[in-house]
Each structure stands twice: as C-alpha cells, then as structure tokens.
Amino acid sequence: MSRKPIEIANVGAGLWKATGMWAWLLFRISGLILVFYLLAHIAIISTGQFDKFDSIMKSFDTPVLVLLDLALVVAVLYHALNGVRIILMDFGVGIKQHKAIFWAAMAVVVICFAVFAWVAFTFIATGKGVIS
Secondary structure: OOOOOOOHHHOOOOHHHOHHHHHHHHHHHHHHHHHHHHHHHHHHHHHOOOOOHHHHHHHHHOHHHHHHHHHHHHHHHHHHHHHHHHHHHHOOOOOOOHHHHHHHHHHHHHHHHHHHHHHHHHHHHHOOOOOO
16 A cells, blocks of 8 residues: 655645635734734723823824724724624634625725725824814
C-alpha cells in the first residue's frame, strides 16, 4: 500500500480567496478595534474631571477625531451585521446562501456608512451638525 506524500507548500493555497475567510479576518480585526476603542474610551472618560469635561469633549470636534469616529462607525456596523449573520448560520438559517447574506450585510454597512459619512463631512466642512 503506497501513500501519496502530502505537499506542504500547497496546503491552504486558495484559502484567502474565499469570502468566508475574509469575513472571518475582518470580524476579528473589527473586534480588536472595538476592544482598543473601549479601553481608550474608559481611560479618557475616567481621567476627565467634571470641571474640565467640556473642554475635553470639545477637543473631539477636530476633523481627525471626527474621521476616527467615522472609522469606528464602520467597525461597529461591520462587526454587528457580520455577527448577526454568524448567529443566523449557527441556528441553521442561510447556510447555503451565506455569501449572499454576507454581501447583503455589506450593502447595509455601505449604505449606513454613506449616511454617517455625509453627516461627518458636513460637520467638518461647516462646524455644525446636519440638523442644527
């Protein structure tokens, strides 16, 4: 009985082409971003004294920090909607259509991001919110 040797160099060669692998990787990255944000948020809020709190909050109105908030919105939207997709798959819903569900969730992320980006760039350009 002869066995065919395993080709180590080709193991997982096409793995990064699959939608599921990218969804998994982005899910982990967005989770790490949210953990680091939570730690930074707790540190900033806990160091703010109440008499200086307004000046600390005013410093977050700079364009760079507004853009970082926009990136946070993308991370939250992606992580939340991909998490819902994963929960549905855990319950056996949409397993055979997981790519279509992933792309539908990404379409919702893009639409919501567009709305948030419009609000953020309006604030950066005018210094006022969309409603005010």
